[in-house]
Amino acid sequence: MYLTPSLSALFVTALFVFPSPSAADVPGQWPPLDQTPSLAPQWAALVNVSSIPNAPVQKKAAGDCSQTAVYCNWSCDNCKRPGDVTICPGQNDWGISYDDGPSTYTPALLDYLKKNNVTATFFIIGSRAFENPDILKRTVAEGHQIGVHTWSHPYLTTLTNEQIMAELKWTETIIKTITGITPLYMRPPYGDVDDRVRSIANQMGYKVTIWDVDTNDWLSDNNPKFNRASITNVIKKAVAKKSPTGHISLEHDLYPVAAAEAPKALDIILKAGFAAKPVGTCLGTKFYVEDSNSTTPTPIINSTPTPSATTNSATETTSAVPTATDSSQSDASLSTDYLSSFALFVTSTFCIMFFGLII
C-alpha cells in the first residue's frame, strides 16, 4: 500500500529533475512560445514614445484600412515609405528570403543553397529559434543573412507599442544569444506595417523589409489540394517580366511543401541569369550591428548570460531554463548537467521511497 504513492512521487521527481534537452540548448529565461511576450523594463527606453505616429491599434487582422492614406498601411494598399525595402535596386539582383523558420525543413534547403553557392536572407521567428538553435547557428555559419520576424508571428498593427517592441526585442535577443549577431533587418509578418509599427521598428534600428514577389507558398500548409506548381509559376512570371529594378521574393522554410519547392524556384531564378543573394547584400548595407566591429560573430551562448530581467513568468513552454550557468550549454557541460541531475534523481528517489516506507 506504500508502494503506489512512492512510485507516483518517483515519477513526479523524474519529471522535475530532468530538464528537456531542447530547453537546455538556449540559456536564459524566455517568454512562452508563440504568444506575444511582455516588454522587459530595461527595453522601454529604446523608443521615444512621443514620436510614434498615433495610428490606431487595429482591432483585427488586416482590419480597418480607412486611414491608410494617413498612416501608410502596406497590408491595405502596398503603401510604403522611403525607408521601406521592397526590391533589390540592381536590375540583375534577386534578394532571396525565407520566413518563419528555423524549422526541421531548413537544413535540406541549406544543403541546396550551399551546393549552388547561394546565400539568402532568413527572417527568424523567435519561438522557432528557441526550438532549433543549432539550425540557426548553421544558417549563420554558412553566410546567410538573419533578420527578425517577431517572436510569435502576430499582425503587428493589432499590438500596442510595447507589445511590438517586445516581439522584436525578444527575437533579437534570442538570435544574439544563439549566434552572437544582432540583426538590422526586420520583416513584419503578413507585411502588416503602418507608420506606428514602422516608427517603432526604425527607432529600434531596423530596416523594414517586405517583398515584391510573393509566392504564396504558405498556402500549402496542411492543404493536400494545394497546387505546387503555383509557387514556381509566380517565379516564372516574375523572371519573364521586364522591370527597372531587381526583386525580393518571399518564400517559407517552415512548411514541408514550400521548403521542398524552394530549390525549383531558385533554379528558375538562377537560369534566368539573376544574381541570387541576401537582401542586405543587394542593398549594400550591413547585416548586423556587429559588422562594423568584427567580421566573425562570437556567439555569447557559452560566455554571457541572457537578460534575466523579464516581467514574464515561466510556463511550461518557457521550459526555458531558468538562467543556467554560463558554460552549461556546451555538449560536454550538458553531459555534466545530466550527471548532476542523475545524482539528484537517485538521492531524491531514495529519500522519497524511504519516507514513503516509514509512514
Ligand SMILES: [Zn+2]
Ligand atoms: Zn511570416
